Amino acid sequence: MSATDFRTCPVTALKVHRPAEALVKVNAVVAVVSLLIGAIAAVLLVLTRWQAVHLLPAEWFYRILGVHGMSMLIFFIIFYEMAVLHFASTALINARIVAPKLGWAAFALMLGGATLVEVMMWTGKADVLFTSYVPLKADPLYYFGIILFAVGALLVCGIFFANLVVAKREKTYTGSLPLVVYGAVTAAIIAVITLLHGAAIYIPTFLWSLGLMEVDPQIYRMIWWALGHSSQQINVAAMVAIWYMLGALTIGAVVLNEKISRSAFVLYILFISMASAHHLLVDPGMGSAWKIVNTSYFMYMAVLASMIHGFTVPAGMELGQRLRGIGTGMFGWLRQAPWGDPGFSSLVFSVVVFGFVGGITGVTIGTEQINIIVHNTLRVPGHFHATVVSGTAMAFMGATYYLIPLVFQRKVAFWGLAKIQPYLFAGGMFIFVMAMTFAGTFGVPRRHWDISFSQAPFDVAFNPAVDVLLAFVALGGIIAATGAFIFVAIAVKSVFFGEPIGTLVPGVAVAGLPQGITNPPKHVADVDRRNEELHAPGRGFLGPAPGTMVLVFIFLAAFIVYFFVNWKVLSFVWKIG
Amino acid sequence: MPEPPVQDEQAVPLGQRLFDNVFLLLIAGIVIMAVIYTGWGLWEIMTLPPATLP
Numbered sequence: 064m065s066a067t068d069f070r071t072c073p074v075t076a077l078k079v080h081r082p083a084e085a086l087v088k089v090n091a092v093v094a095v096v097s098l099l100i101g102a103i104a105a106v107l108l109v110l111t112r113w114q115a116v117h118l119l120p121a122e123w124f125y126r127i128l129g130v131h132g133m134s135m136l137i138f139f140i141i142f143y144e145m146a147v148l149h150f151a152s153t154a155l156i157n158a159r160i161v162a163p164k165l166g167w168a169a170f171a172l173m174l175g176g177a178t179l180v181e182v183m184m185w186t187g188k189a190d191v192l193f194t195s196y197v198p199l200k201a202d203p204l205y206y207f208g209i210i211l212f213a214v215g216a217l218l219v220c221g222i223f224f225a226n227l228v229v230a231k232r233e234k235t236y237t238g239s240l241p242l243v244v245y246g247a248v249t250a251a252i253i254a255v256i257t258l259l260h261g262a263a264i265y266i267p268t269f270l271w272s273l274g275l276m277e278v279d280p281q282i283y284r285m286i287w288w289a290l291g292h293s294s295q296q297i298n299v300a301a302m303v304a305i306w307y308m309l310g311a312l313t314i315g316a317v318v319l320n321e322k323i324s325r326s327a328f329v330l331y332i333l334f335i336s337m338a339s340a341h342h343l344l345v346d347p348g349m350g351s352a353w354k355i356v357n358t359s360y361f362m363y364m365a366v367l368a369s370m371i372h373g374f375t376v377p378a379g380m381e382l383g384q385r386l387r388g389i390g391t392g393m394f395g396w397l398r399q400a401p402w403g404d405p406g407f408s409s410l411v412f413s414v415v416v417f418g419f420v421g422g423i424t425g426v427t428i429g430t431e432q433i434n435i436i437v438h439n440t441l442r443v444p445g446h447f448h449a450t451v452v453s454g455t456a457m458a459f460m461g462a463t464y465y466l467i468p469l470v471f472q473r474k475v476a477f478w479g480l481a482k483i484q485p486y487l488f489a490g491g492m493f494i495f496v497m498a499m500t501f502a503g504t505f506g507v508p509r510r511h512w513d514i515s516f517s518q519a520p521f522d523v524a525f526n527p528a529v530d531v532l533l534a535f536v537a538l539g540g541i542i543a544a545t546g547a548f549i550f551v552a553i554a555v556k557s558v559f560f561g562e563p564i565g566t567l568v569p570g571v572a573v574a575g576l577p578q579g580i581t582n583p584p585k586h587v588a589d590v591d592r593r594n595e596e597l598h599a600p601g602r603g604f605l606g607p608a609p610g611t612m613v614l615v616f617i618f619l620a621a622f623i624v625y626f627f628v629n630w631k632v633l634s635f636v637w638k639i640g
Numbered sequence: 641m642p643e644p645p646v647q648d649e650q651a652v653p654l655g656q657r658l659f660d661n662v663f664l665l666l667i668a669g670i671v672i673m674a675v676i677y678t679g680w681g682l683w684e685i686m687t688l689p690p691a692t693l694p
Contacts, residue, residue: 227662239660248662252669259670260678285681289673325659332669337677348685357677 068159072469073567074580079470082163083153087146087470088558089170091463093177094142095554098456100181101134102547109495109540113533114515121512125192128510130184132193136451137294138177141216143459144250144301145173148223150470151247151304156240158230162222169218176211179204192510194291197268197283206269213265217258220251242318242325243311246304249328254297256336260289281348292339295447298455299369300331305458306376306414312465313407313577314400315387315584316379319608324375327368335365344434351431358429366426373418374615378608385607386586386593394610404577405481409461412489417454420496421446423622433629436636439510441536442503445496452543453492457485460550464577467554473561474575477553484549491542498535504632505529 069078104127110118119127153160160166183189189201227248230236240248264286271278307324310316318324340357343349381396390396401407424446428437437443467475475481505526507514516523562575570582587593597607605612658664 224662224666239656248665252662252666255666256669256673263678279685281685282682285685286678289678322655329659329665332665333672336669336673340677340681348688349681350684353680353684356680361672361676 072154073564074469074583077154078157080153080159083149083160083166084470086149086160086163086166086170087154087466090142090146090149091466091470092558093174094139094146094459095463095551097134097138097142097177098547099551101131101139102544102551104128104131104134105540105547106544109537109544111512113537114513114530115534116537117513119512122187122190124512125510126184126187126190129190129192130181133180133184135456136193137212140298140451140455140459141212141294142173142177144254144297145170145216145219146466147301147304147462148219148247148251150466151244152223152226152230154470155244156227156230156236158226158233158235160222161225161229165218166222169215169222172211172215172218174215176208176213176215179208179211183208194287195268196287197271197278197280200272203269203272206265206272210262210265210269213258213261216254217262220254220258223247223251239321239325242321243304243308245325245328246300246307249331250297250300250304252332253293253300253336257290257293257297260286260293264290281346284346285343285349288339288342289336292342293336295451295455296331296335296338296365298451299335300328302413302417302455302458303328303372303376305462306372306410307379309406309410309458309461309465310376310380310383312579313404313410313584314380314383314389314579315586316376316383317386319375319379319382323371327371327375330364330368330371333364334361335368337361338365338429341429341434344429344431345438354431358431362429366422369418369422373414373422373618374611376414377614378611381608381611382597383584385597386590387584388587388593393613396610401578403482404579405464405475405485406461406577406579408485409457409464409489412485413454413457413461416449416457416489416493416496419618419621420493420500421450421454423618423625424500425450426622427626427629430629433633436629436633437503439508440503441499441507441509444509445500445503448492448499449496453489453496456547457489457492460488461485463550463554465579467557467561468564468576468580471558471561472564473557474564474573475553475577476556476561476575477549478575480549481553484546484553487549488543488546491539491544491546494539495536495543496539498532498539502529502532502536505532507533 068081070081070084071077072079107119107127108124108131110116111124149160149166152158180189183202183205189195189205191199191201191205195201195205227240227244239245264283267276267278268283270276307316307318337357340349340354340362344354344358380400384390384396384400390399400411424442428434428442428446464475464481467473503509505528507525507529514523514525514529564573564576567573567576567581572578573581602609652660
């Protein structure tokens, strides 16, 4: 290691280890390519589920559904998370990557595995959907590709922990890890739990596909979901870490209480992976005690954690704004926020849709009794598109608008488009998610090529409103996919053909650079006096962040109404008398 | 730039030291999941009596 291995970031003054930075770049680029593949697949899918268009034949619908699931839920998200892990364990604590060659080997394994899986799926040798439930059998190379990918990701987690140990020994930071890095630690730990379960199920399934052993379908489902669902919990932790980072970068958000935020991350580590049991709530092989303990008593600890972050992130943003004297009244801090900064707008949309839509629907449909009216309907993908796409993908896009200048040292291309891209993506996804959720309420099944059953000997009549709702699914999906394509175009142009950021003059706006970079939020001189005023007892029970408190009460009211409406709907299933 | 003050390990509260122990958290996360979800789940499936044929 030499001093030339490091560069100093002109914006944050952080020491950036170049070998780690290279790995951040390649992982982020592959993540964006995966997003492109997944978004193309998404357009084909929504145009098929829209009954009036019904684009793909059945075989290709299910094939593309598998491609969409793997490209988005696994490759896009996990490659991006690997970039986050490399970034958080080096740049954010002025540290170095301890094993860069191993990092490249891990990347090669992941890339090779992902390519193998894509080839198997596109060539029709793995028409087993994302879940690949046994006894559906794919080509052995499909399972082998996933194993390669998982081993690579596990190696990156190992490098991440090693970086932290060496950084502590070399005293590149003092005291506790910064909160954003702590969020990355949480993501890495959940990733280890997830990948261990992935190995526990995919290695036997690979051997089964070669005819060397048997795999019990119920055991497969139980262990597979510890991979399939927990992998999305890695996203949650990484997303929340990005929320804290973007809040600080864009409007100088403060951390309300380190203990509270860290406790919430620890609750994730201990309890969030059990949410996997939601997928088995109607499985006859699992008992009620196992289902209820996993999805209720323990899982609610993780729900509590999400609600804590859902409060502390916006409250920290509000307090940061008020400490700098920005905004008056209940929501002035929000009105005067930099809505033209795509990093900020992405952050807000991610928090709001993840919490209000993804969170409320998730907890409700994860209740054992209510799940019976939800299972395998479009309400399920309606829920997880609100969390994984509107929440996680939106946050990752917002972070990218800062990563491009900070890591790639390029201006964001197509700056005008970049400003509206979060609105397009979030707006489209909101239409998509709501339409899907309502269609599911009418009993429309998920993963279904043709709900008109046109060639079947029997008929199922859905409410006519379903046709309109599925058209809105397509409309929202196409708008969101357009937002995703614009994002990909911006990322590719910026990274490969972008203009260098040049010399920055603090306070001078530059097209292509978010305002958090050209004019970083700073505390004012009398910040302590303002802080005392904001925390004065005379401000009443709404405290120093009254706007966020009002939003919290609206959230809780929506939660209560949605929850009890679902119990009421459930009561219609068994009519007595 | 002045050297940052060195934090006295003994002065750090127990809760903070536990939360700062990444590997303790890693083990706790794996063990809880392995016992409550995976282990218990496997036991449920393995002890399920086979259905009798009609």
